[in-house]
Amino acid sequence: MNAHTPTAPSAAQSVWLVAEREIGSRLRSKTFIVSTVILFLIALAAVVWGGFSASQSNAITVAVTSDTSSAVTGVDGLEVTDADSTDAALALVEDGTVSAALIPSDQVPDAAAPASGPFDYTIVANDEVPSGLMPLLSQSPAVHLLDPSSTDFLLRYFVALGFGIVFLLAASTFGGTIAQSVVEEKQTRVVELLISAIPVRSLLAGKVLGNTILAMAQIVVLAAIAVIGLSVTGQDLVLTGLGGPVVWFAVFFLFGFILLASLFAAAGAMVSRQEDIGSTTAPITTLVMLPYFLVIFFNDNSLVLTIMSYVPFSAPVGMPLRLYLGEAMWWEPLVALVILIATCIAAIVLGARIYSGSLLRMGARVKLSEALSRR
The missing domain is CATH 3.40.190 (D-Maltodextrin-Binding Protein; domain 2)
Structure with a gap:
C-alpha cells in the first residue's frame, strides 16, 4: 500500500470537521455577528436599567x-x-x-x-x-x-421572562439555522460531496455539535453579563438567588438544545427548497415557543410550573424558575434531567433516522413515514 495514501477520518474527526465548518461559517456571517452583539447590548441594558430602577428609593x-x-x-x-x-x-x-x-x-x-x-x-x-x-x-x-407570597411579583415576572426569552431566542435562532443549512446543502448538491467523505450520521452530529457550541457560548456570555450587571448595580441579593438556577438553566439548556437541534436538522432534510422549511419545522417551533408563553402567563401557577419542569421541551425554563422560587425539592432537577437526557437520546436516534432517510431525496417534501422506512 502506498504510504502517502490518505486515510479516511475517524468518526470523531469527521464530527469535529463538520462542527468546525458550522462554527466558522456562522462566525464569518455579518448578520450573525451583528445580531449577537445587539442581543448582548440589549441584555446589558436590561440588567443595568433594572438595577438602577431598583436602586431608586421611591417613597x-x-x-x-x-x-x-x-x-x-x-x-x-x-x-x-x-x-x-x-x-x-x-x-x-x-x-x-x-x-x-x-x-x-x-x-x-x-x-x-x-x-x-x-x-x-x-x-x-x-x-x-x-x-x-x-x-x-x-x-x-x-x-x-393577608396573602403570603415568597417572591416579589415583579421580580418573579422578570426572571420568568428572562429564562423564557433566552431559551426562545437561542433555540429558535440556531435551530432554524441548522434547518436552513441542511436545505441549502441539498439545493447546491454540496451534501453529495460531503457524504462521499463523511458518514451521514457524522454530518448530522457535527452540525448539532457546532451549533450547540455557539448556542452555549451565547448562554455563557449572557450569564456573565447578568452577573456583572447585577454586581455593578448593587443587586447582590438578586444575584445570590439567581446563581444556582442560572447554572441549572445552562445544564438543562444544553440537553434541551441538542434535542431540538436534532429534530430541526431532520426537519430540514425532509425538504429541498428554502420555501418549504416552515412546513416541517412548524411543530418544532411551536415546542420552542410554548415554554415562553407558559411562563409569561402562568409563572404564578405552581401546578403548571411543576408540569413544565418535567416535560423535556419546557424543563429548561420550568425547572430553573421553580428552583429560583424555592418551589422545587433538591431531587427534582435531577429527576427532570434524567427524563430530559433520555428524551434527548431518543430524539437523536429519531432525528438521525429521518435525516439519513431524507438527505439525498430531492423534489417534493419527504413524508415522515418514508423517511423512517428508508435504510
Whole structure:
C-alpha cells in the first residue's frame, strides 16, 4: 500500500470537521455577528436599567390611623395616608392604593389573639412587606400578611421572562439555522460531496455539535453579563438567588438544545427548497415557543410550573424558575434531567433516522413515514 495514501477520518474527526465548518461559517456571517452583539447590548441594558430602577428609593406608601400615626412621625421615605378607621386602612391595602398599613395590634384581621411585644401596632400588607419599610421604623413590629407570597411579583415576572426569552431566542435562532443549512446543502448538491467523505450520521452530529457550541457560548456570555450587571448595580441579593438556577438553566439548556437541534436538522432534510422549511419545522417551533408563553402567563401557577419542569421541551425554563422560587425539592432537577437526557437520546436516534432517510431525496417534501422506512 502506498504510504502517502490518505486515510479516511475517524468518526470523531469527521464530527469535529463538520462542527468546525458550522462554527466558522456562522462566525464569518455579518448578520450573525451583528445580531449577537445587539442581543448582548440589549441584555446589558436590561440588567443595568433594572438595577438602577431598583436602586431608586421611591417613597413607600403607608396608611395609618389616628392610633398609629405617631409611629411614622418624622420618618423620611414614607408617603403617609391617613385613614379614618382600621377597616379603611385595610381597604387601602387590599385595593393596592398603599403598600402597607399600620393598625392597632388588637385590631389585626383574623388574628386569634392580639400580637404581643413592645408595639401597640402591626404592619399589614397583601403578599409581602414593602422592601425598606422595616428599616425605616425604629423597631420591628409584628407582621401580618393577608396573602403570603415568597417572591416579589415583579421580580418573579422578570426572571420568568428572562429564562423564557433566552431559551426562545437561542433555540429558535440556531435551530432554524441548522434547518436552513441542511436545505441549502441539498439545493447546491454540496451534501453529495460531503457524504462521499463523511458518514451521514457524522454530518448530522457535527452540525448539532457546532451549533450547540455557539448556542452555549451565547448562554455563557449572557450569564456573565447578568452577573456583572447585577454586581455593578448593587443587586447582590438578586444575584445570590439567581446563581444556582442560572447554572441549572445552562445544564438543562444544553440537553434541551441538542434535542431540538436534532429534530430541526431532520426537519430540514425532509425538504429541498428554502420555501418549504416552515412546513416541517412548524411543530418544532411551536415546542420552542410554548415554554415562553407558559411562563409569561402562568409563572404564578405552581401546578403548571411543576408540569413544565418535567416535560423535556419546557424543563429548561420550568425547572430553573421553580428552583429560583424555592418551589422545587433538591431531587427534582435531577429527576427532570434524567427524563430530559433520555428524551434527548431518543430524539437523536429519531432525528438521525429521518435525516439519513431524507438527505439525498430531492423534489417534493419527504413524508415522515418514508423517511423512517428508508435504510
